Amino acid sequence: MFFFFKFFKINSFAFYSAVLLFPMVFSSNAWILEAAAAEKLKISTAVMCEDIQDRQPKNEGVVFSIGKGKIFCYNIFENVSEKSTITHNWYNRDNLSTKIKLNIQPPRWATYSTIQLRESDKGPWKVEITDSEDKIIKILRFSVVD
Amino acid sequence: MESILSFFKSIRWQDLVDIVLNSYILFRFYVLFRITNIFRILVGLAVLWIFQRAAISIGLIVTSWVVQGLMAFAALIIIVVFRNEIRSVLQVKSITPLFWGAPQQTIHTPVQVISSTVVDLARKRIGALLVLPGKENISEMVQKGIYWNGTISKEMITSIFWEDNPVHDGAIIIEDDRITEVGVILPLTRREDLPTHYGTRHRAAVGLAETTDALVIVVSEERGTILVLKGSKIMPVLKKEDLELHLQEHLGLATKDTERIKKEKLEIAIAAVVSFILITGVWFSITRGVDSLVTFDIPIEYLNRNPSMEIQDASADSIKIQLVGSGTLMRSVRSDQVHVKVDLGKSVIGKNTFTITSENLSFPPGTFIKSFTPSDIDVTLDIPEKKEFPVQADWTGKLPENLRIESITLEPSSIQIIGGKELLKNISTIYTEKIPLESIRSSRTIVANLALSPASLKVATGFREKVSIECIVKEISPNNIKKE
Numbered sequence: 001m002f003f004f005f006k007f008f009k010i011n012s013f014a015f016y017s018a019v020l021l022f023p024m025v026f027s028s029n030a031w032i033l034e035a036a037a038a039e040k041l042k043i044s045t046a047v048m049c050e051d052i053q054d055r056q057p058k059n060e061g062v063v064f065s066i067g068k069g070k071i072f073c074y075n076i077f078e079n080v081s082e083k084s085t086i087t088h089n090w091y092n093r094d095n096l097s098t099k100i101k102l103n104i105q106p107p108r109w110a111t112y113s114t115i116q117l118r119e120s121d122k123g124p125w126k127v128e129i130t131d132s133e134d135k136i137i138k139i140l141r142f143s144v145v146d
Numbered sequence: 147m148e149s150i151l152s153f154f155k156s157i158r159w160q161d162l163v164d165i166v167l168n169s170y171i172l173f174r175f176y177v178l179f180r181i182t183n184i185f186r187i188l189v190g191l192a193v194l195w196i197f198q199r200a201a202i203s204i205g206l207i208v209t210s211w212v213v214q215g216l217m218a219f220a221a222l223i224i225i226v227v228f229r230n231e232i233r234s235v236l237q238v239k240s241i242t243p244l245f246w247g248a249p250q251q252t253i254h255t256p257v258q259v260i261s262s263t264v265v266d267l268a269r270k271r272i273g274a275l276l277v278l279p280g281k282e283n284i285s286e287m288v289q290k291g292i293y294w295n296g297t298i299s300k301e302m303i304t305s306i307f308w309e310d311n312p313v314h315d316g317a318i319i320i321e322d323d324r325i326t327e328v329g330v331i332l333p334l335t336r337r338e339d340l341p342t343h344y345g346t347r348h349r350a351a352v353g354l355a356e357t358t359d360a361l362v363i364v365v366s367e368e369r370g371t372i373l374v375l376k377g378s379k380i381m382p383v384l385k386k387e388d389l390e391l392h393l394q395e396h397l398g399l400a401t402k403d404t405e406r407i408k409k410e411k412l413e414i415a416i417a418a419v420v421s422f423i424l425i426t427g428v429w430f431s432i433t434r435g436v437d438s439l440v441t442f443d444i445p446i447e448y449l450n451r452n453p454s455m456e457i458q459d460a461s462a463d464s465i466k467i468q469l470v471g472s473g474t475l476m477r478s479v480r481s482d483q484v485h486v487k488v489d490l491g492k493s494v495i496g497k498n499t500f501t502i503t504s505e506n507l508s509f510p511p512g513t514f515i516k517s518f519t520p521s522d523i524d525v526t527l528d529i530p531e532k533k534e535f536p537v538q539a540d541w542t543g544k545l546p547e548n549l550r551i552e553s554i555t556l557e558p559s560s561i562q563i564i565g566g567k568e569l570l571k572n573i574s575t576i577y578t579e580k581i582p583l584e585s586i587r588s589s590r591t592i593v594a595n596l597a598l599s600p601a602s603l604k605v606a607t608g609f610r611e612k613v614s615i616e617c618i619v620k621e622i623s624p625n626n627i628k629k630e
């Protein structure tokens with residue numbers, strides 16, 4: 001090892017320091033990159049609607065009749081850097097009703113989830129949109145009525 | 147035998163103190179008021195009360211009402227009419243006489259003053275006629291004189307019988323230490339065996355003495371002699387001491403220091419015994435009866451709560467307690483005399499269950515607990531905390547088919563809430579009260595109250611319990627209405 005240092009004219013202290021610091025620098029760079037990716041995930045549209053027609057939300061609103069039978073949560077994501085997942089957490093009066101995982105892909109992605117409404121679903125609702133790390137991106141609040 | 151023993155064991159020392167104390171109060175009441183007319187009136191009232199109870203028990207409706215009315219009226223009359231007597235008993239220089247000793251029962255006639263005055267009048271040959279009534283009422287026998295009511299003194303008696311005095315020919319009536327009337331005309335005797343030198347004054351003296359038990363003293367103006375008359379006896383008096391003896395005998399003062407004191411002591415002893423028996427009887431009838439049952443709804447009092455904790459919830463706010471006791475006692479028991487206390491000293495954050503026992507209950511002495519519900523209380527304690535929550539509208543009803551609420555804006559969109567730490571952990575949204583949709587026809591702003599549940603939640607200072615909701619309402623074109 002000594003000859004190796006001599007041959008390449010490398011200071012042994014500098015070598016060991018580099019060896020020790022390399023994983024740290026690498027890992028911190030990875031975290032910074034990941035955070036940047038998450039920050040870059042931008043939701044440009046997040047609406048509740050009665051239907052999706054031609055990939056567009058129909059009758060957006062915040063109050064929905066139970067008679068419609070279904071309800072949709074429609075999102076458009078911008079600046080998607082890589083394939084990822086988001087989750088729609090549907091809560092009926094703060095009680096988790098269902099979790100729906102959705103894929104998103106670069107560079108721009110539209111997606112939606114839907115639930116079937118039952119008579120007992122009347123009341124206030126919210127959908128929490130979270131990223132792959134369960135970080136809340138957006139909360140949509142609405143009501144299901146007669 | 148065992149039942150008698152258990153009966154005596156059931157008597158607490160407080161009960162004995164209760165009986166003795168009240169017996170003494172009744173006894174002192176008798177001692178203080180026995181010399182006044184109030185006591186007689188009170189006895190009359192007691193008789194009326196017994197009469198009223200009897201009337202009720204045999205179903206004399208109107209009689210019982212009338213007697214009850216009379217009693218209420220009599221109680222008022224006692225205070226008004228006997229105010230001076232009550233004042234004389236209660237207006238004492240120190241408080242001791244109220245609790246100890248007996249007031250002077252009788253006012254003694256000043257025998258010595260009368261006898262020396264009479265002897266002096268005889269020596270001066272001033273005619274006089276003095277009447278000391280006995281137990282009989284003499285007002286029917288004499289012709290009423292002039293009301294006087296002056297304290298006896300030598301000068302006063304002498305001046306009354308002074309020959310220039312307009313009333314000197316009549317008799318004076320002496321009651322206790324006062325001359326109550328002067329110029330009184332006495333009935334003349336019809337006896338014919340009297341000495342011829344007896345004038346009208348003597349005949350009047352004999353006339354009253356023979357018809358009543360009064361003692362009459364007559365002083366002869368002409369001879370300067372003194373005669374004492376009682377009944378049919380006519381007794382000449384030569385010395386002052388003899389006259390004193392006659393007076394003392396008539397007034398019952400001869401045996402003053404022995405018999406009177408003995409009699410008074412006996413009377414007081416009887417009063418003490420009667421008071422004790424009476425109060426004991428009343429006490430047992432009031433406290434030992436179990437003929438009445440009353441139910442109270444008593445709020446629970448929580449004690450020794452850790453100041454940093456708050457009661458968030460309790461399974462019951464009050465306890466239903468059934469008390470039994472005598473009818474008389476139960477009628478006077480009020481709900482504020484019954485308490486349910488729960489010690490929170492050892493309680494912890496979260497749900498605490500307390501079993502209610504007799505140690506948690508306090509109620510008036512003489513009453514007994516028959517039952518109480520619930521027997522277990524769950525109390526939830528928590529540390530209060532302030533936390534901010536988003537506010538969400540809670541719509542209800544039905545929106546017209548052609549309308550949709552496109553968006554709403556809440557002001558404020560979030561609100562600070564104060565509540566138990568554990569309670570707030572389970573809350574993520576504060577909802578409004580139900581907002582009916584039927585009234586919405588176009589975009590508008592609605593004000594709604596917050597629905598804070600449980601009730602222990604409070605809105606932090608600086609926030610209102612109302613939110614304004616701005617609704618953007620859009621019409622849906624018929625083509626866009628989805629078939630239900």
